[in-house]
Amino acid sequence: MKGKLVVSLLILSLTTLLLALLSPEPAETIVRFFTGPFRNIYAFGSFLSSALLLVIAGTGISICFRGGQFNLGGEGQVYSGAAASLTAALLLPLMPGFIAKPLLIAAAMITGFLIAALSGWLRHRFSIHELISSYLTSGALVFFCDFLISGPLRDEESFLIATQRIPGAYTLAQLLPPSPLHSGIFIAAAVAAASHIFLHRSVWGYRLRMFGEQSTFARFGGISPRTYRIMPIGISGALYGLAGAVALLGIHYRGIQGFTAGLGWNGIAVALIAGTSPVMTLYAALLVAYIEIGISSAMAGAAVTYDLGLIVRGAILIVVTLKVLKRKQEELL
Amino acid sequence: MKFSGITLKGRMIAFLAMLTIMVLAAETPAAAGRAEEPQQRYRIAVFIPGVTAGSPIYDMLARGAQRAADEFDHVTANIIEGGTNQGEWTGKISSIAAQGDHDLIVTSNPAMPEIVNEISQRFTTQKFIVMDGHLEGNPNIYTLRYDQYQQAYLAGYFAGLVTASSMDHSRSGLRIGLIAGQEYPDMNRSILPGYRDGAQDAAPGTAVDFRVVGNWYDASKGKELAREMISAGADVLLPISGGANYGVLEAAIEHNAYVIWYDTSGYYKAPGVVIGSTELLQDEATYMKVKAAVLGELPFGSAETVGVEEGFVRFVSDDPLFEAHVPEEVRNRMMERISQMQQ
Numbered sequence: 294m295k296g297k298l299v300v301s302l303l304i305l306s307l308t309t310l311l312l313a314l315l316s317p318e319p320a321e322t323i324v325r326f327f328t329g330p331f332r333n334i335y336a337f338g339s340f341l342s343s344a345l346l347l348v349i350a351g352t353g354i355s356i357c358f359r360g361g362q363f364n365l366g367g368e369g370q371v372y373s374g375a376a377a378s379l380t381a382a383l384l385l386p387l388m389p390g391f392i393a394k395p396l397l398i399a400a401a402m403i404t405g406f407l408i409a410a411l412s413g414w415l416r417h418r419f420s421i422h423e424l425i426s427s428y429l430t431s432g433a434l435v436f437f438c439d440f441l442i443s444g445p446l447r448d449e450e451s452f453l454i455a456t457q458r459i460p461g462a463y464t465l466a467q468l469l470p471p472s473p474l475h476s477g478i479f480i481a482a483a484v485a486a487a488s489h490i491f492l493h494r495s496v497w498g499y500r501l502r503m504f505g506e507q508s509t510f511a512r513f514g515g516i517s518p519r520t521y522r523i524m525p526i527g528i529s530g531a532l533y534g535l536a537g538a539v540a541l542l543g544i545h546y547r548g549i550q551g552f553t554a555g556l557g558w559n560g561i562a563v564a565l566i567a568g569t570s571p572v573m574t575l576y577a578a579l580l581v582a583y584i585e586i587g588i589s590s591a592m593a594g595a596a597v598t599y600d601l602g603l604i605v606r607g608a609i610l611i612v613v614t615l616k617v618l619k620r621k622q623e624e625l626l
Numbered sequence: 627m628k629f630s631g632i633t634l635k636g637r638m639i640a641f642l643a644m645l646t647i648m649v650l651a652a653e654t655p656a657a658a659g660r661a662e663e664p665q666q667r668y669r670i671a672v673f674i675p676g677v678t679a680g681s682p683i684y685d686m687l688a689r690g691a692q693r694a695a696d697e698f699d700h701v702t703a704n705i706i707e708g709g710t711n712q713g714e715w716t717g718k719i720s721s722i723a724a725q726g727d728h729d730l731i732v733t734s735n736p737a738m739p740e741i742v743n744e745i746s747q748r749f750t751t752q753k754f755i756v757m758d759g760h761l762e763g764n765p766n767i768y769t770l771r772y773d774q775y776q777q778a779y780l781a782g783y784f785a786g787l788v789t790a791s792s793m794d795h796s797r798s799g800l801r802i803g804l805i806a807g808q809e810y811p812d813m814n815r816s817i818l819p820g821y822r823d824g825a826q827d828a829a830p831g832t833a834v835d836f837r838v839v840g841n842w843y844d845a846s847k848g849k850e851l852a853r854e855m856i857s858a859g860a861d862v863l864l865p866i867s868g869g870a871n872y873g874v875l876e877a878a879i880e881h882n883a884y885v886i887w888y889d890t891s892g893y894y895k896a897p898g899v900v901i902g903s904t905e906l907l908q909d910e911a912t913y914m915k916v917k918a919a920v921l922g923e924l925p926f927g928s929a930e931t932v933g934v935e936e937g938f939v940r941f942v943s944d945d946p947l948f949e950a951h952v953p954e955e956v957r958n959r960m961m962e963r964i965s966q967m968q969q
Contacts, residue, residue, distance in 0.1 A: 335724030452737035552713030
């Protein structure tokens, strides 16, 4: 817990420092950054709506970590999940919302699961490290999804590289207009609760943790290496897919090229900050979302480019990976 | 372990101290500024859907708005670069609108009206100016669109004159090319027909070879398409394909063809190869419209289309490189047509 505080402060200070260095009006920028999520209802709703996506994505990655695996394919998995949902929404005949929503969400989760599970299987079958294979498949999938949105699904009447809107009945309920906060927040809460029960109260969760900590020991205990090479990364893929579907049904309502970009990497940042506990995932998601909205608020008031957000995101990843590396080093010594 | 814990703690305290100082420093001038604020401040946010560097049309937008703001003591313009991810534009403009401290948001490109219109449903008091876009009927949005048909017509007319001329690289056969980044409504409905009609009027029977890169950045694809078009007989190319334009230019230099530049003057990019340019006077237009908005004279809710007659779309004929590389006869015929259009 104390470690988390240190990391959080480190991240916030680093962000502050970057803003101060890169802004022509450091004072105003920093004030705007810290007050960002609370300046108005829109900002507050955006803060929660971006945090809930991070909870979903981050929880998946935490489970993957607990299983001793690493999934670097988040960007492609989120985008593919969203694209699967989108394709189903646009091409299937019109359905009532209560049938369509679970269906679209399932489509996204299955897509994400299959993509990520492939990396787990490759690891099991051919000893190809999932770190590499998940990253590479993701890179290819991003282009494929870009193609879907700019090609077959493109709305010819729009000047954006975007598809048509999904039917109104398929969208998640708005909770705090005019902000984008939507009922996906309940999905995120369910994911957090379910992951806790799964990891700590189920036999699969127990096996997954054991396999993650000591795979050889687990194998001697009769735990199938194939299942537990595929399951953790598969779950993270499914949750990434879910995050993509929630972003589509709750915020964007249409596919726009690159509309889920960043969620994959931020999910990893959240899981790295959180470590292992689902409660900490909530905290880390709020922290990362705070920074995101803070920056967006700072930029709206002062003349700094939004790309600063990318720099900060990179810096956060460096800080949290340093922490993990340090822990690894201590384990080795 | 213990030791490193202490250093971390020390660092933490140092950071905290720094933070406190920064926040304190931040509060003072901001508060002071607010206290001595004149009666009515007018704040403008200029949202660039992309980046200004390397994009003349957005650069002109920023300069035009800034120039208008500089003329008044109580007006400030805040240039905000939104980055190239289209999926983020709605959220970013919404967060500017939500802050409620900008009287006017100015942006530009044909895709922005649909985004801004959606945002306007949520933030019903925010005023917008969208340049280079078209939307009528939303009482909070003013749009100004450049007549793309006319701009393409000018380019096409000139291309027709050149392909029919006896200029060095003009080959037999009346064939010209148009390379688009993507197909979009304006391209299919205004630009391509305008280009075609212009060429027909200048040299009846001219064929237009139309090809699409598929994105706005792939210069090697642009080059490949241009090479194919040149070998198929096209001797004048009009690239409207963003970064891919440079691939087209390279192919034209290597295989002796001519290029017409679109939206901004491009003669200097390759003297003797870029032999024509059409230009949008976006800086001037933005300046006028923003100024009108500040003065309360801009008819929000209306949509204007401006072209050659209004002077916001023009063929750049006063560049020395144009005079140096285009024979007088061709120039005269071009000027003749332009002055007809201006009436």
